[in-house]
Amino acid sequence: MRSRLxxxxxxxxxxxxxxxxxSVREATSAANAATxxxxxxxxxxxxxxxxxxxxxPEQAAKDAEQTAxxxxxxxxxxxxxxxxxxxxxxxxxxxxxxxxxLDPSNVARWANDKVSxxxxxxxxxx
Numbered sequence: 001m002r003s004r005l006x007x008x009x010x011x012x013x014x015x016x017x018x019x020x021x022x023s024v025r026e027a028t029s030a031a032n033a034a035t036x037x038x039x040x041x042x043x044x045x046x047x048x049x050x051x052x053x054x055x056x057p058e059q060a061a062k063d064a065e066q067t068a069x070x071x072x073x074x075x076x077x078x079x080x081x082x083x084x085x086x087x088x089x090x091x092x093x094x095x096x097x098x099x100x101x102l103d104p105s106n107v108a109r110w111a112n113d114k115v116s117x118x119x120x121x122x123x124x125x126x
Contacts, residue, residue: 037083040074041125047071048090048118051111057102068095086117086124093117 050067052060068091075087093114097107 037078037080037125040078040083040087044071044074044087044090044121044125047074047094048121050094052097052102052107054102054104054107057099060102061097061099064094064097068092080124083121083124086121090117090121 047067047070050064052064054060071087071091071094075084075091078084078087093110096110101107101110
């Protein structure tokens with residue numbers, strides 16, 4: 001009788017310990033996800049500040065293409081769907097700049113339109 005009671009108590013302790021370990025794993029996973037999102041947002045905010053150098057349109061187009069690709073890569077890493085969509089939208093907005101549309105009036109319109117994409121990205125990071 002005592003050995004059965006000891007076995008039942010040992011099994012209960014083991015189950016309780018495993019449940020505790022699962023809780024720790026879940027908490028660690030949630031903390032890692034939050035850290036990942038914070039690092040993604042930090043990098044995204046830096047990239048969202050992109051503005052083309054109109055004195056060198058060819059380089060500006062290359063820089064826009066690279067920045068759009070970097071934003072797209074961040075979007076692929078984002079677990080949160082709202083953040084992923086905001087990064088994709090920002091990538092598309094930056095990707096609109098190309099060699100043929102880097103005159104001052106087009107860039108001014110583009111920058112004005114970019115404000116809503118930056119705002120959506122900022123909201124997704126909060």
